[in-house]
Amino acid sequence: MWYYAARRVLMSIPIALGVSVICYALVLLAPGDPIQSLLPPDASPEDIVYLKKLYGFDKPIPIQYLLWLQRALSGDLGISLQTNRPVIVEVFSALSNTFVISVGAVLLAFTLAFILGTLAAYHLGKPTDRAVTAAAVVGVSIPNYWLGIVLVIIFAVKLGVLPATGMGSQGSAHFSIFEWAQLKYAVLPILTMALVPLGIIMRTTRSAVAEVLNNDFVQMLRAKGLGPLAILRHAVRNALPQVLTVMGLQLGYLVGGSILVETIFTWPGTGFLMSKAILTRDVPLLQGSILVLAMTFVTINLVVDLLQTAVDPRIKRA
Amino acid sequence: MNATAPASAAITEQIDERDRGGKRQPMLIADKLKKYFPIRSGVLQRQVGEVKAVDEVSFAVLKGETLGIVGESGCGKSTLARLLMHLIPKDSGDLIFDGDPVGGVRGITLRELRRNMQMVFQDSYSSLNPRLPVQDSIAYGPRVHGMDYKDARKLAADLLDKVGLRAAMFGARYPHELSGGQKQRVNIARALALNPRMLILDEAVSALDKSVEAQVLNLLAHLKREFNLTYLFISHDLNVVQYISDRVLVMYLGQVVEIGPVDDIYNAPRHPYSRALLESRLSMDPAQRVIEPPISGDPPNPINPPSGCRFRTRCAFAEDICASSTPLLGAVSTQNHFVACHMASAGSGHSKAGLAH
Amino acid sequence: MTDVNALLADFAEKEASPPVRGYWSSVANRLRYDYVTLFFLAVILLIVLISVFAPLLAPFDPTKSSMAYRMKPVGFRNFVLGTDELGRDMLSRLLWGGRTSLLMGLVPVALATFIGGILGVLAGFLGGWVNTAIMRTMDIFYAFPSVLLAVAISGTLGGGTKNGMVALTLVFIPSLCRVAESATTQVRGLDFVEAARASGASTLSIVQHHILGNVLGPVFIFASSLISVSILLGSGLSFLGLGVEPPTPDWGLMLSTLRSAIYVQPLVCALPGVAIFITSLSFNLVSDGLRQAMDVKA
Numbered sequence: 001m002w003y004y005a006a007r008r009v010l011m012s013i014p015i016a017l018g019v020s021v022i023c024y025a026l027v028l029l030a031p032g033d034p035i036q037s038l039l040p041p042d043a044s045p046e047d048i049v050y051l052k053k054l055y056g057f058d059k060p061i062p063i064q065y066l067l068w069l070q071r072a073l074s075g076d077l078g079i080s081l082q083t084n085r086p087v088i089v090e091v092f093s094a095l096s097n098t099f100v101i102s103v104g105a106v107l108l109a110f111t112l113a114f115i116l117g118t119l120a121a122y123h124l125g126k127p128t129d130r131a132v133t134a135a136a137v138v139g140v141s142i143p144n145y146w147l148g149i150v151l152v153i154i155f156a157v158k159l160g161v162l163p164a165t166g167m168g169s170q171g172s173a174h175f176s177i178f179e180w181a182q183l184k185y186a187v188l189p190i191l192t193m194a195l196v197p198l199g200i201i202m203r204t205t206r207s208a209v210a211e212v213l214n215n216d217f218v219q220m221l222r223a224k225g226l227g228p229l230a231i232l233r234h235a236v237r238n239a240l241p242q243v244l245t246v247m248g249l250q251l252g253y254l255v256g257g258s259i260l261v262e263t264i265f266t267w268p269g270t271g272f273l274m275s276k277a278i279l280t281r282d283v284p285l286l287q288g289s290i291l292v293l294a295m296t297f298v299t300i301n302l303v304v305d306l307l308q309t310a311v312d313p314r315i316k317r318a
Numbered sequence: 319m320n321a322t323a324p325a326s327a328a329i330t331e332q333i334d335e336r337d338r339g340g341k342r343q344p345m346l347i348a349d350k351l352k353k354y355f356p357i358r359s360g361v362l363q364r365q366v367g368e369v370k371a372v373d374e375v376s377f378a379v380l381k382g383e384t385l386g387i388v389g390e391s392g393c394g395k396s397t398l399a400r401l402l403m404h405l406i407p408k409d410s411g412d413l414i415f416d417g418d419p420v421g422g423v424r425g426i427t428l429r430e431l432r433r434n435m436q437m438v439f440q441d442s443y444s445s446l447n448p449r450l451p452v453q454d455s456i457a458y459g460p461r462v463h464g465m466d467y468k469d470a471r472k473l474a475a476d477l478l479d480k481v482g483l484r485a486a487m488f489g490a491r492y493p494h495e496l497s498g499g500q501k502q503r504v505n506i507a508r509a510l511a512l513n514p515r516m517l518i519l520d521e522a523v524s525a526l527d528k529s530v531e532a533q534v535l536n537l538l539a540h541l542k543r544e545f546n547l548t549y550l551f552i553s554h555d556l557n558v559v560q561y562i563s564d565r566v567l568v569m570y571l572g573q574v575v576e577i578g579p580v581d582d583i584y585n586a587p588r589h590p591y592s593r594a595l596l597e598s599r600l601s602m603d604p605a606q607r608v609i610e611p612p613i614s615g616d617p618p619n620p621i622n623p624p625s626g627c628r629f630r631t632r633c634a635f636a637e638d639i640c641a642s643s644t645p646l647l648g649a650v651s652t653q654n655h656f657v658a659c660h661m662a663s664a665g666s667g668h669s670k671a672g673l674a675h
Numbered sequence: 676m677t678d679v680n681a682l683l684a685d686f687a688e689k690e691a692s693p694p695v696r697g698y699w700s701s702v703a704n705r706l707r708y709d710y711v712t713l714f715f716l717a718v719i720l721l722i723v724l725i726s727v728f729a730p731l732l733a734p735f736d737p738t739k740s741s742m743a744y745r746m747k748p749v750g751f752r753n754f755v756l757g758t759d760e761l762g763r764d765m766l767s768r769l770l771w772g773g774r775t776s777l778l779m780g781l782v783p784v785a786l787a788t789f790i791g792g793i794l795g796v797l798a799g800f801l802g803g804w805v806n807t808a809i810m811r812t813m814d815i816f817y818a819f820p821s822v823l824l825a826v827a828i829s830g831t832l833g834g835g836t837k838n839g840m841v842a843l844t845l846v847f848i849p850s851l852c853r854v855a856e857s858a859t860t861q862v863r864g865l866d867f868v869e870a871a872r873a874s875g876a877s878t879l880s881i882v883q884h885h886i887l888g889n890v891l892g893p894v895f896i897f898a899s900s901l902i903s904v905s906i907l908l909g910s911g912l913s914f915l916g917l918g919v920e921p922p923t924p925d926w927g928l929m930l931s932t933l934r935s936a937i938y939v940q941p942l943v944c945a946l947p948g949v950a951i952f953i954t955s956l957s958f959n960l961v962s963d964g965l966r967q968a969m970d971v972k973a
Contacts, residue, residue, distance in 0.1 A: 018815030026831040137963070141956035143907050145914050146930055146948025153941040256820030260911050264934070275915060278830045290827045298818045403873050432875040444865035449698055449888035455867070458884060459874035492698070505870075512874060 005306055012302050016295060020072065023291040024065050027283060077291065078284035082276070087288035091270060095292065097167070098262070098269030101186055102254040105193035110247050113198050117205025117243075118236060122228070124210050132202060139199025148192040148264040155188060162187055165266040189265045193258070197250035204246040208239035241311045248304030256297045334546050336434075336515055337381075339417030344378040345516050345548045346402070346435070351375045351411035353401055357621065367621050371397040373572040374411070376647075379516070381416075384542070384549040386563030386580065388556060388595065390617055394572040395552045399520040402550070403437050404428055416515075433463065436509035438502075440521040445505055446493040452504045453478065453489035459511045470511075477507040480544070482537060499530035503537065510541065516548040524553060535562060556599055560584055565654070568592045571620055571628045574647060578655030588650050588657040591629045627660065639667040705968040712964025715957040722954055726773035733767035737924045749942055757943040759929065760936050765943055768924040769950055775836060775925040776954060779909025779918065780902045783840050787847035788898040794848070795855025796890060800863055800882055810856060813849040821846045825908050829917040839918040843908055847901055854897045858890040892969055899962040903955040910951050926951045 043051075059067075071077075077087040120132035156164035167185050212218060212235040221231050259271030266272060270289050277286040352375075354368040372394045379385045387395050400406045402413065404420075412419060415434060419425035426434075436459075439445040446455050456477055457470035465473070475485035481503040493501055502522065509517055519538070523531045535558065542549060553559050559566060559580075566583045568576040568591065576589040587593045594613035601607075618624055618631055627645050630636040639660055647656045648663050660668035706712060725732060734753065741762035749757045756765040798809040816824065828842035862868060863886065871881045910927025912918035919925035921932070929947040937944045 014811070015814055015818050018812070019818050022815065022819075023827075026827060029828075030831040031833055137959055138956065141903060141907075141952060141959045143910060143927075143930075143948055143951045143955070145911060146945070146951060149930065149934060149937060149948065150945055153937050153945065157938055157941055253820045253822075257822030259822060259826055260914065263915060274826060274830070278826070278915065278917065283831070286827075286830055290823065293823055294819050297820055297823070301818075400869075405869050405872055429875045432873055437870070437873050439866040439870060445867055445870070447867045447885050447888070450884075458871060458876070462871075462874055462876040462880060508870060 004309055008302065008305055008309070012298055016298055019294045019298060020069055020291065021065065023287055023294065024068055026290065027287055028061070030283060072291065077288035080277075080285040081282045082280050082285070087284050088292075090273060090285060091289050091292045094268060094270045094273045094289075095296070097267060098255055098258045098271060101189045101193055101261070101267060101269065102251060102258060104186060104190040105254055106197055106247060106251045108190060109194040109197035109201055109250070110243075112194075113201035114205050114243060117202045118209050118232065118239075120202070120206045121209035121213060121235075122232060124213075129206070132206065136199040136202040136206075139195050139202070142195060144192050144195050145260040145264055147195055148188065148261055151188050151192060152264070164188075165264075167268055186267075189261055189267050192264070193254055193261050197247070197254065200250060201243060201247055205239065205243050208242045209235050212238045241308060244311070245304055245308050248300065248307070252297045252300035252304075255300065256293050334515070337416070341381060343381070343417045344414075345381045345416055346379040346550075347376075347412075347414040348378070348402065349376050349412040349414070351398070351401055351413075352409045353397055353406065354409055369620050370572050370623055371620065372401060373623075375569075375572070375574055376411075377567055377574060377577060379548055379550055380565075382546070382548055383564040384551055384562055386559035386566045387550065387552045387569060388554065388559050388566060389569035390595075391554060392617060392620070393569045394620075395554075395569055396520055397572075398569070399437060399518050399550070399552055402518060403435065404431070405437075433512050434514050435516045435518065436512060436514040437518040437520060438505050438509045438522045440525055443493075446501060446508075448493055451490045451492060452496065453485070455493075456504065456508045456511050459508065463512065473511060474507070477510055478504070480510070480541070481507045482533075483507075497530075498526055499534060502526060502530075502534055506534075506537070506541070510545065513545075515546070516550065518550045518552070520552045521554070522551070523558060524555060531558070538562065556596060568595065571617055571623050573628060574658065575629065576655075576657045576659075577647070578650075578657075582655045588655070588662050589629075589659045590633045590635055590661075592657075594632075627658075635661060635668075635670060637668055643667075702968045706964065709964050709968065712961055712968075715960040715964075718953065718957040719961060722773055722957070723777065725770055726777055729770045729774060733764075733770045735764035735767040737763060737767040737771040738922045739763060740922075748940055756946060757940060759933055759943070765946060768929060769926070769946060771924040772926045772929060772947065772950065773954070775913075775919050775923065776906055776910060776927070776951065778836070779839065779843065779913075780906035780954070780958065783843035783847055783909070784898050784901045784905050786840075786844045787851050787901075788894065790844070791848040791851030792855045792890075792894050795852040795857075795894075796859045796882065796886065798852070799856040799859025799890075800878070800886060802860075802863075806856070809852065813852050816845070816849040817853075821904070821908065822911065825912060826915065826917065829912055834917045834920055836919050836923075839909060839912045842912070842917075843905055846908070847905065850901070851894065851898060855890055855894050858893045859886055862886055862889045896962070896966045896969055899965055900959070903958040903962065906951065906955045906958065 075088050077091070079085070080087050080090055083090065116132050116135070120129040123129050152164045155162040163185050167182075209232075213231070218231060218235060221234060255270075257271075258269055259274050261267070262269045262271035263275045270293055274286060274289045274293075276282070277289065351372055353372040354370050356365045357367045357369060358365055375394075375398060377385070387398070389395055397406070401408050413431075414420070415426060415431055420431050421428060446452060450458075453471060453474040456474035457465075457467070460470040460473055461467065475489055478485040478489055483500060483503050488496070488500065488504075493504075496504065505522070522538075523534050526534060538549070539562065541547065549562070551559065551562055563580045565578060566580050567574055568583070568587075568589065570591050576583060576587065576592045583592060584596060587596055591613075597612035613632060615632060618628070624631050625641055626643055627633070627636070627640040630640040633640070637660075643660070643666075645658045645660045645663065645666070647658045649655065650657055650662050660666040661670045664671055741758075744758050744762040745760060747758040747762075753764075756769065759765055759768065794809050794813075798806040819827070824846050825839075825842045828845055829838050832838040832841065868881060868885050871885050876884075909918055910925070910930070913925045913927030914931040916928075916931065919928050921928060926947040930944075930951075933944040933947070
C-alpha cells in the first residue's frame with residue numbers, strides 16, 4: 001500500500017508540470033503582445049524593458065517557461081494589474097472563501113444525497129426510487145447560475161430573509177461560520193453550489209447500495225433473518241468508500257468551478273477573482289488563479305485517491 | 319463417423335493439389351519455439367523477470383493426423399497456439415510449413431501461412447463480432463484475400479450448410495441469437511473459409527455441454543475427411559483428446575515432457591507427470607476409486623521454474639540428478655514415443671533409470 | 676410425402692427463426708416503448724424546429740430596443756412574455772436564443788467526438804508509446820475541472836461564440852478520448868479480433884470492420900450525455916460574458932444582463948433559465964434512455 005501511495009504521489013508530478021505548461025501557454029495564446037498583457041496600459045518604456053529582461057522575453061519559449069516556473073515555485077506569480085498586489089496574495093486570500101462555501105456545499109449535498117440515495121436503492125423500482133432518480137436528473141440539468149438567481153428572488157427579494165450578495169461588513173478577514181450574522185451570507189451560495197453534487201452523489205449512492213444489496217452475502221444475511229435496518233447497515237458500510245470518493249472529486253470540481261456561483265453572489269472567492277480578472281483583462285491575476293485552482297484540484301484528487309487506498313482493503317496494488 | 323474408432327487411418331489416400339513437400343513431409347514442424355513474457359514493475363517499468371510461457375518447444379504435425387496437446391491450465395498450450403498462428407511474436411525458433419520455412423527469404427509469407435493454417439477459438443462471448451451477422455464474420459476472411467462480396471457471401475452460406483447450420487435460417491443472425499454449440503459451428507465455418515490445410519483447435523469444444531460437445535467432435539471428424547485437414551487439437555479434457563487424436567503431446571510448464579501415439583501414451587505413459595495426469599481422470603468403475611490425489615498442489619511459478627526437470631518439485635521419484643540436469647526428449651522402446659525423463663534414459667544417473675515400468 | 680416434408684421444413688424455419696434484427700433496429704425497437712424518452716425526444720425536436728424557424732415565429736425583432744417599454748411584465752400589451760432591460764421583446768429573444776444554445780451544445784460535442792474518438796481509437800489500437808503519449812497528455816487536461824478549463828481558454832482567447840466553442844471542444848476531447856481508448860483496448864484483445872488477424876487482415880481493415888462497430892456505441896452514448904453539459908457550460912460562458920456577444924440573443928447572456936432587474940421583474944428574469952433547464956433536461960433524459968436502449972448484452 002505504501003508503495004502504491006508513493007507511486008501515486010510521484011505520478012502526480014508530471015501531471016502538475018503539464019498543468020503548469022498549459023497555464024503558461026495561456027499567456028502566449030492570448031491575443032496581442034504578451035508583454036502588453038502583463039503590464040498596465042500606462043507602463044513606461046523603462047518598465048517594458050525591465051520586464052522583458054526579467055521574464056526573458058528575448059529568449060526562446062522553453063527558457064521563458066523555465067524562468068516562469070522557477071519564479072512560480074518560489075511563490076512569485078506576478079503582480080495584479082488592477083490592485084498592484086502580488087497575485088499569490090490575492091489568490092490565497094480568496095481561496096479560503098471558496099473553500100468555505102465548497103466544503104459547506106459538499107457536506108450538505110453528501111448528507112442529503114446519501115440518505116435519499118440509500119432510500120432509493122432500498123426501494124429500487126418503487127415510487128421513492130423514481131422520485132429520487134428524477135430529482136437527481138433535475139439536479140444535474142438545472143443551470144446552477146439560474147438557480148442562484150431564483151433563490152435570490154425568493155429569499156432576498158420576496159421574503160427578504162437572507163442577503164442577496166456579498167460576504168457582509170466583516171468581510172473575509174474575520175469570517176466565522178458560527179455567527180449567524182455572517183453565516184447567513186453563505187447560505188444561498190452553499191445551497192446553489194450543493195445542487196450538482198447532490199444529483200451526482202445521489203446517483204452514485206443509489207447504484208452503489210443497490211449493487212451491494214444484490215450481492216450473495218446480503219442474500220445470506222436475509223436468509224439469516226436480519227431485519228431491513230441491519231441489512232442496510234451492512235450495505236451502507238460497503239458502499240461508503242465509493243460514495244466518499246465521488247464526494248471528494250465533487251469537492252475538487254466545486255473549488256475549481258466556483259466562478260459561476262461566486263459571480264452571482266459576488267462572493268469574494270477565487271471564482272469571483274477570476275471573473276474580475278477576465279472583465280479587466282488582468283492576465284497575471286487570471287493566470288495565477290487558474291494555476292492555483294488547477295493545482296488545488298490535482299492535490300484534492302491525489303488526497304482522495306490516497307484516502308481510498310487507505311480505506312479500501314481490496315486495494316493492495318503492488 | 320464410427321464413434322468407437324478414432325480416425326486413425328488418417329494418412330490420407332487422397333491427392334491434394336496443394337501439397338508441396340510430399341506425403342512424408344510433416345505438415346508443420348515447430349523447432350525450438352520460445353516465448354518469454356517480460357514482467358515489468360516499478361515506476362520506471364523496468365523488466366524484473368519473465369514468464370517462460372513456451373520454452374524451446376519442438377514437435378511435428380504429420381499430414382492428415384490429429385495431434386492432441388494436453389496439460390494443466392497455464393502450461394503454455396494457448397500461448398503455443400497463438401505462436402503458431404503468429405498472433406504474438408515469437409522470441410526465437412522456427413516454423414516449417416509443408417517444407418517451407420515461414421517468413422524466410424525462400425519460404426512462404428505469413429499471409430500464405432495464414433491462408434493454409436487457421437484457428438478455431440474457444441466458444442466464448444468474444445469469439446464472434448457481436449456487431450456482424452455470422453455470415454459476414456465467415457465471409458470476412460475471403461474478402462480480405464480479395465474475393466468479392468457476392469462470392470464470399472455464397473461461400474459463407476455453403477460453409478454454414480457444411481457445419482450443419484441452414485444458411486437461410488442462421489446466416490443473417492447475430493452471435494447473441496445463437497447457442498454455444500451453434501456459435502462454435504460458426505467459428506469452425508469461419509476457420510474453413512480460407513480453405514486451409516490445417517486447423518488449430520484451441521479448447522474448441524471445452525465450453526460446450528457434453529451432448530453438444532459430442533456433436534461438434536463428430537462434425538470435426540467429418541470435416542477433416544471432407545476437406546482433407548490436419549488438426550492440432552488443444553484441450554485440457556483428456557477423454558476428448560483420446561477420442562480425437564492420433565498422437566498426443568503432453569506439456570508441462572512450457573515444455574514438452576512426452577509425445578507419442580495416443581494408445582501408447584494412454585496405456586503406458588512413461589513420464590511421471592503424464593501418468594499423474596491420466597490417473598487424475600475419474601473412473602466409471604466404482605471399484606477403481608481414486609482415494610489419493612495422484613498429483614497435488616499447483617504447478618510451480620513459471621517465472622522461476624525449478625532447475626533441471628521442472629516436474630521434480632511434484633514428482634514422487636525425484637532424485638538429485640533431477641535438480642542438476644535437465645532431461646531431454648529421448649526415444650523409448652516404442653517407435654515415435656519420446657519422453658523427457660531421467661528414469662527413461664539409461665545411464666542418466668537416476669536410480670530407476672532403464673528399468674521397465 | 677416430399678411435399679409435406681418441404682412444407683414442414685419451410686414452416687419449421689419460419690417458426691424457429693425469430694425475425695432477424697440488426698443491432699440498431701433492435702435499439703430502435705426498445706426505444707419505441709420508452710415513452711419518457713420519446714416525449715423528451717419530441718421536446719428536443721420542437722426546440723430545434725423553433726430555433727430553425729425563429730425568424731418566422733418571433734413576433735418582434737429580437738435586437739430592437741425601446742426605452743419606452745423597458746422591463747414590462749409578462750402579458751404587457753403585445754409582449755406575451757414581457758420585455759427586457761432594453762425594452763426588447765422577451766418571447767422573440769427566447770425563440771432566437773435557442774439557436775446559440777443548441778449550437779453551443781452540439782458543435783463542441785460533435786467536434787470533440789470526432790477528434791477525441793480518433794485519438795482514443797489510435798491510442799487503444801496501437802498501444803505502446805503512442806498510447807502513453809496520447810493518454811498522458813489527456814491526463815493533463817483532465818487535471819482541470821471542466822468549468823475552469825473552459826473559462827481559462829475562453830478567458831484568455833477572449834469572448835465570442837467561436838472561441839467559446841473552441842474552449843468547450845478542448846474541454847470534452849480528453850473524456851471522449853478516454854472512453855474511446857478504453858472501449859478500443861477492451862475490443863482489441865477479444866478473440867474475434869485475433870481471428871481477423873489470423874485471417875491475414877490489415878490493421879486498417881480490422882479497425883474498420885471489427886473495432887469501430889463496437890467502439891462507436893459507448894462513445895456515442897457518452898457523447899450524448901455531454902450535450903446537456905455543453906449547453907450548461909456554453910450558457911455559463913455567455914453568462915460570464917465569455918460566450919455570445921451582445922446584442923445577439925442567447926439564454927445565458929440574457930440571464931446575465933437581466934440580473935440587475937431581479938428586483939423589478941423577477942419572473943421575466945427567470946425565463947431564460949427555464950429555457951436552458953428544459954433543453955438540458957431533455958437532452959439528459961434522452962441520453963439516459965438511449966443508454967438503456969443500447970445496453971444490449973450481446
